[in-house]
Amino acid sequence: MKDAEINDIAIDLFVEALYRRYGYDFRNYARASLKRRVKELALALGFNHVSELISPLLHDPAFVDQVVPKLSVPVTEMFRDPAVFLAMRRQVLPVLASYPRINIWQAGCATGEEVYSLAIMLKEEGLYDRARIYATDINDVALARAEEGIFALRHLKDFSANYLKAGGRQSLSDYYHAAYEHASMDRSLKENMVFARHNLASDGVFCEVNMIVCRNVLIYFDRLLQNRVLRLFRDSLIRQGFLCLGTRESLRFSEIGDDFAAVDEDQKLYRKVLIAVGES
């Protein structure tokens, strides 16, 4: 048997152990990406084989806290894909403005750059006071950083450029305080943010929201899990609520495609139709 095939067995066993021992369900993650991360984890811990991860995983309960953050690498930016944020600002926020309260769920928020981007945009459109952003992820380490809202200063130049392309009305520097190598996001942006751990693979609906932003998370899942998550999103959205996916993600081949209409297919902005099929 080839090494690659043996490694595949080890990955399967590792994923199974993670699920049966701790309930973390990575069984329906897209395999090629997951495999690379598990291999990197083994390497980083000084192991030669993925199979060596299994024993500490089963017998050392502290080990799992090292593992999960490494399996969900939180890579993100402020106003990543500015055109998406511009479209949201122009096509979605004016509609949300008609609601007395605006609940937004940002699923897979990673280290929070997108949450602050949303808050800034809502503020500039005069909507932040009546908004609440629920930002969730499975990665506790990333969530803690998101809550802090302190980003490496060297990224802010790129973020500022994105912000302006996204239709920013001021200067991004109005929203943070630079100190040493860090940019600390303004306190007022955090007022209506709630951070919580939520696992899209196993947890359910936790509130009714006007908009869900979940970008670059579904690509990590297989079709089965994608459909589970999309159903969860549909069931969490109010009628005519909005859904924003990553630029390489789409509802086109999903089971719930009929429950949504495209607001802007290029920017992956969708809106739940008045009477969703699943609701009747």
Added chain:
Amino acid sequence: MSTRRWEAVVIGCSAGGLEVLRLILPGLPADFPLPVIVVSHTAADSGGLLAGLLGRYCRLAVSDADDKSPVTRGSIHVAPAGYHLLIEKDRTFALNTDPKVCNVRPSVDVLFETAAEAFSGRLIGVLLTGANEDGCRGMAAIKGGGGLTIAQSPETAFADTMPRSAISAGVVDQVLAPAAILARLLRLTTPQGPSPDMRQDTTGH
């Protein structure tokens, strides 16, 4: 026959890559029997216009690879800007936004390594001009899995770090100029071409 053996061609390039791709890809006929998958670092800078640019010159359809879509022949699949492109074992594409590898995303290593697993010995890897060492590990994976590895000859490369690093790592079967790479791809995929098992004798060194 020999055409049966090869199942895909993966191509990686960086600085100066578009010019070389334009010397190779337009020469592939509309009935080229293998899927062609391309990672170019510079696509990220050009805002993902690579597929559009190449499409104008090629007889094969050129498009960005979509997450979960099958790797099909008759097309040139390009890694979209800002995403790593991977091949699943069931020969569908997968995208991710994991950290940069060798300072780049998409990375040639990520495509080549996952393609090497999906196609094992039936993969042809082509590494072109570029100014970093991305692609070297990927070529090693392809060669290690029994596939065929071709590098652009450093003296014809706009930036030679990329092909050179793979060559000096000893993971390149054939070193060829762009026109010869095209000719080789055509011969490897025509029934009367030489059997791929003879490739050691036909190296362009």
